[in-house]
Amino acid sequence: MRKIKEVIVVEGKDDTVAVKRAVQADTIETNGSAIPRYVIDQIKLAKEKRGVIVFTDPDYPGQRIRSIIDKEVPGCKHAFLPKNEAIQKRGKGVGVEHASSEAIQQALQHAYTTNEEVEEVITxxxxxxxxxxxxxxxxxxxxxxxxxxxxxxxxxxxxxxxxxxxxxxxxxxxxxxxxxxxxxxxx
Incomplete structure (x- = not known):
């Protein structure tokens, strides 16, 4: 099982279980899109010490969490899960917790780092x-x-x-x- 050096930020406990099923990693859970200050502080510390990969659900709340973290803790890596890989088999749920281990591994392998100073290449x-x-x-x-x-x-x-x-x-x-x-x- 692949070990991830960075701390992975997920939305909840079920996401942590899915990530730990796919890779060996530590997680921080936001427990929703209203991220408490203490969680932001944990993410800042994790970024300083080990690096951070933000890995949220492919939906509006997941994007909102990414935006908040990007604003508060710039320079984190981001991993994206395609929506079709995150759909609950029987139901309407969409999230990291529904993804296969292979899909999670693939997303984490292709994590990107954001950068505030962006030079426009694609118009x-x-x-x-x-x-x-x-x-x-x-x-x-x-x-x-x-x-x-x-x-x-x-x-x-x-x-x-x-x-x-x-x-x-x-x-x-x-x-x-x-x-x-x-x-x-x-x-």
Whole structure:
């Protein structure tokens, strides 16, 4: 079983159980999107001592938690789980706790570090030209692009920020677009 050096931030106990089933790691639980100050302080300390990987559910509350942590503790790594890998087998639940060990391992292996000082490489116009914004199939294309790049699903505005934040290069972006074309998601 692979050992993760960084402390993994998850939303709750069930997520901790799923992560520990997949890898050897320590976790910090936020217990929801209203993150208490003491939890932020724990995350800051963990980042200083060992590093942190934020690994939240692929939904709005999970994104909200990421944003809060990014603001309070900049420079953490982020791991993203595709929504289709996090859907409860019988029910409507979406979350890390429903993912397979393989999906969790894959997401953690591709964790990205955020950086506040972002140099624009991929432009808003690039996203429009690629059919990722304002097109009939743009939502599905963004979803597949996020899966390919391991950065998760985002709306158009969030996608641009995420591509810049995680320093996705023009070449990585071009490779992802080529993948979309091969999979039949034409702009």
């Amino acid at each position: 808003h116009e690039d996203l429009i030209l690629a059919g990722l914004i304002a097109g009939g199939d743009s939502k599905k294309r963004r979803e597949k692009l996020g899966q390919f790049l391991k950065i998760g699903y985002a709306n158009g505005k969030q996608l641009h920020k995420r591509l810049l934040t995680f320093r996705i290069t023009k070449q990585q972006f071009t490779d992802a677009l080529r993948y979309l074309e091969q999979e039949g998601y034409h702009d």
